[in-house]
Amino acid sequence: MSEMISTSGLTKKFKELVAVNQVNFRVAEGQVAGVIGPNGSGKTTLFNLLSGYFPPSEGQVTFQGEDVTGQPPEARVAMGMARTFQLVSVFDHLTVWENLVLSNVRFRHNGSWLTNFFFKNARKKAILEYCQESLDTVALSDQAGTVTSELSYGDKRMLEIAIALSLKPKLLLLDEPLAGLSDHEIGEVIELLQKVKSDFTLVIIEHKISKIMDLVESLSVMNEGAIICEGEPDEVLSNTDVRECYWGREDC
Numbered sequence: 001m002s003e004m005i006s007t008s009g010l011t012k013k014f015k016e017l018v019a020v021n022q023v024n025f026r027v028a029e030g031q032v033a034g035v036i037g038p039n040g041s042g043k044t045t046l047f048n049l050l051s052g053y054f055p056p057s058e059g060q061v062t063f064q065g066e067d068v069t070g071q072p073p074e075a076r077v078a079m080g081m082a083r084t085f086q087l088v089s090v091f092d093h094l095t096v097w098e099n100l101v102l103s104n105v106r107f108r109h110n111g112s113w114l115t116n117f118f119f120k121n122a123r124k125k126a127i128l129e130y131c132q133e134s135l136d137t138v139a140l141s142d143q144a145g146t147v148t149s150e151l152s153y154g155d156k157r158m159l160e161i162a163i164a165l166s167l168k169p170k171l172l173l174l175d176e177p178l179a180g181l182s183d184h185e186i187g188e189v190i191e192l193l194q195k196v197k198s199d200f201t202l203v204i205i206e207h208k209i210s211k212i213m214d215l216v217e218s219l220s221v222m223n224e225g226a227i228i229c230e231g232e233p234d235e236v237l238s239n240t241d242v243r244e245c246y247w248g249r250e251d252c
């Protein structure tokens with residue numbers, strides 16, 4: 001299997017705090033990978049480095065064989081990388097449909113894309129089709145005209161995932177997509193991810209390992225900025241270091 005994304009010696013320092021410390025992370029094409037770890041262990045910062053929201057202090061990010069370390073987020077989106085954020089980040093005052101279309105303009109933003117969107121009908125048509133398709137996939141089509149503030153938290157999450165899907169990612173990074181959801185909503189998101197996971201490579205950050213055990217094929221465990229263990233989920237969970245850092249601190 002070829003490599004979708006990898007990092008080498010990836011490090012992020014916030015003054016004296018080393019949030020991500022010499023991380024060598026690798027995800028093969030088509031893989032479903034989980035990243036777990038206690039609060040503040042560097043999971044979100046790792047995603048921010050992978051997606052270009054922060055420049056690293058040291059190290060490289062390689063995406064589909066290309067060094068993208070110096071590339072801004074929109075260039076990575078254009079190459080096929082999409083992400084969601086830990087806190088729901090949709091515009092409450094816009095409708096579901098407006099959020100989708102606007103996000104496509106926002107995340108795909110670059111001069112030529114904007115020109116294409118507004119002036120090239122074929123391109124515009126394709127984008128609108130992607131938006132509709134992704135809304136169907138998350139079963140929110142009948143809410144297209146609903147103002148987003150009226151959606152349940154679970155449906156806002158689904159909208160965020162729909163936005164990411166509408167970008168037609170090759171790599172999808174989901175930062176705690178199950179956080180704050182009811183058990184029923186968690187079941188719906190997991191079911192959706194099971195349904196669409198074969199379309200792309202998926203990396204999912206999650207706090208509670210048990211929720212994603214059936215979904216992921218590999219697990220990487222972060223602690224204090226470093227990956228302390230990785231491999232098949234069952235192996236990882238029986239690792240002594242993992243049990244020490246993770247078990248006991250919280251309900252897994």
Ligand SMILES: Nc1ncnc2c1ncn2[C@@H]1O[C@H](COP(=O)(O)OP(=O)(O)OP(=O)(O)O)[C@@H](O)[C@H]1O
Nearest residue numbers: 014017019037038039040041042043044045046086
């Ligand atoms: N922009 C920032 N400026 C300064 N410090 C930051 C910044 N972002 C993260 N940190 C710090 O880096 C460390 C890692 O944070 P990060 O958000 O990556 O952890 P996390 O594993 O995602 O935690 P959680 O499970 O709570 O989401 C923490 O100590 C955090 O306070």
Ligand SMILES: [Mg+2]
Nearest residue numbers: 043044045086
């Ligand atoms: Mg986080």
